[in-house]
Amino acid sequence: MEWQLNISKLNKFLSAVLNTGQFDILKLGFANLNEDLSELANEEQLYMPSIDLDELNEMSVSSLLRIKTRVHLPTDIVRFYASTEGSVAYRLSSGFIFLQALYEILEDDTLNRESLNELQSDLVRRVTNYSQEILQKSNRTGGQVPEFKSSLEQTAIMCAERNTDYEKLIKPKELISTLEGVLGSLDGKITPDIQPLRHFMEITRETGPSGYFASMPAHIPSLKCFGVKILTLYPSKFICLPITIQMKNLASKSKFVDWVRLSVTGGNGGPGGTMVQWSIDTKYGVPCGGDGGRGGDVRMLASRSVSNLGELKTGYKAPDGRLGKKNRIPGTHGEHILLPVPLGTVVKDGYGNIMGDLLKEDSELVVARGGDGGMGNHNYSVLGKKYRFERGLGDLGENRWIEAEMKTIAAVGLVGFPNAGKSTLLRAISRARPKVASYPFTTLRPYLGAVEYLDQSQIIVADIPGLIQGAHLNKGLGHSFLRHIERCTALVYVLDLDQVTMKCSPGEQLMHLREELRLYQPEFMNKIVAVVANKVDLVDEWEYSLEGENVLAISAENGLYIDEFRILLKSNEATSYPSHSSTVLLYENVTGQLITQLDGDPITNNRTAAISAIAMKHLTSKESNNLVLVVLGSSNQAKSHVRYLTAVKDFKEIRMWSRNADNVNKCISYLQQTHNINTPLIPYSSAEEACTDADVIVTVTLSKDPVVKGSWLKQGAVIICVGACRPDWRELDDELMLNSAIYADSVQSAKAESGDIILSGSTDRIECDLCHIVKEGERDWRGDNKFILFKSLGMAIQDVASAHLIYSNYISK
């Protein structure tokens, strides 16, 4: 994606941003902008029309004040930082590309997760490229102060190493004390420069899964830096695993064969040699014939460039090994025959026993082994006439009948009655061209299509030919097609909304489809499922829900909500995408130089837990030890919270609960194995049981509804609420909220953005922010309330201070 610096866009963006009040401080840097910007400024099109660029080039920071008054923007909103020539590219790269990225995000209402990710990685790419370019040109960048030059180099290196695991530069205790120090240095109050700003802007349309975008800037005078975190949050319901398979030749025209029986024979071992080497010492010479060569195997080779079994012949015989040679040299081995088969081919012997399952690209399976070569006469080294020509003849190669059966390995299978529009849907989302016609069974074989995304990943979707009632009894296309469903990770039930073609009501269609699959194989019911109602353009009114199911109404024919469907296929929970992704840009205070930009995800994970640890340390009494900790949630924040909370307190036990028990177990073994957490970590199957008698409860879920109730908790319990970051999301119920003494990392954010606080009517009940807590030291935080609650929403200052620490550790390492 190439962005031009588009001035009208930029101006529109600047005014839009400033007018929305979403950004309190916008820091822009301009320096020796001889090219692009001077031109633009001359045309008086840019928002700072009368800046004298030459003057700016030599300007000291104090003279900026003068410029400010000439700029046609509210001076208290925009600050300019001038600097020397060397920083220009940085400014352009980080400042403007960043602005442009923001602009695109604000402006484009069709943005979805992929384009956002693309924007972020493009931003990162550009900053990285610029850093390297600047490094190369650094001897031409006059006016650069030496320290800056070295930090520039470090930045370039860090940018280039962006994917290296810098998390190891963060030590829990060090981060906790750094953040505590920074909070303390704020003198107990969050100044306008320390922004709690995290306004989430919704970026996708109502019908699709929602994504949010936030930008969080902060200026930390004590660390002489400022920075910004760009964050996207993309929660979703549907889970499906993308399997990345290149579809290159899959759409081949050859006859589609998904089952074959063939005879395979390994090559025979070659006979041993019978050569004799004459020698004056022995009358009959010395036997020197080498062993015979091994016969070749017949092997199957899994290849993603093969689409079906149609190319296989009915029989194969591998070449035999050759005769052993003189001087004990073994005979040439027979070459193996490699039969390319599609990924997902299952091979059985003639008795139906499974010999192998070719799931991985390039995996091989020997289906008929070649015979060993016979021994050459040199092995029979008894001298004398009689045994001179003794040798082995070589073993016969194995010979058997085998069956190869192909099972589709699509990530997602489209399942529906004939004519529900599955083929049309596959055509709409991929380049596959299954036949489409308005009579049932147009599709006689499963078509595969690759749904391609901007990040170059693909999800393979199979159009499974129409099921009919009784398919499990082999009616219609019956079993032959049901087996293709076996390998799909997720199923999408496609319901027909067209009164003319539908067999029965959408609700009944869903019921019958489920029933057919269940009768064929009950395990099908464990598959991840989404439901779409197709041909929504043909009905006047369609209820978007169906007996408690979430149904996405689409029209494959007209492309209605097809983007949403593509997003649905690739929504987060089981894809490689985290639900939150972010980038942190860190700038130097006085000159506005970009110091570094970092992957924000590890920062978010660590700093959030560090903040919770600080809050917990202060809100529980100093003497209290051997407490019971409960963590609700099993993902990034759950892991980091266990690590950080155990760094400041000893717990008797840690109880862990989440919706998905498997995830809890994985989380526990990760913590034990990777982080040597010695405190007993105990999985719980009920949140209520886990919370009973617990001392500290941490909620780190993406739930939109309460996961903890006040009635479960004992008096004096401390609750650290980390999830529910939207005004309409909850993790705690009213009883808990109304009986708690409430604290927050930022009172301002909590009032504006915490669903728990807003919806329980607690906006006026927040006692103070974390700066005050840290400042005040020990006191009775509970007062007359039953519980103590710390509401965390996350602040830019936490990210910027953490990035600063990481960078400092990096350059001193």
Ligand SMILES: NC(=O)C1=CN([C@@H]2O[C@H](COP(=O)(O)OP(=O)(O)OC[C@H]3O[C@@H](n4cnc5c(N)ncnc54)[C@H](OP(=O)(O)O)[C@@H]3O)[C@@H](O)[C@H]2O)C=CC1
């Ligand atoms: N305060 C702050 O500064 C920050 C807060 N957060 C918030 O912390 C929370 C966790 O973040 P992270 O670990 O990165 O998120 P992930 O998306 O990685 O994990 C989400 C977790 O929430 C659970 N979950 C999802 N939906 C529900 C539900 N409906 N009911 C119960 N549990 C559910 C999942 O459980 P399972 O796996 O069992 O399905 C999973 O353990 C989020 O709400 C996030 O917004 C994040 C960063 C900073």
Ligand SMILES: O=C([O-])C1=[NH+]CCC1
């Ligand atoms: O501060 C942060 O990064 C977040 N707060 C809520 C979700 C992410």
Ligand SMILES: [Mg+2]
């Ligand atoms: Mg069809």
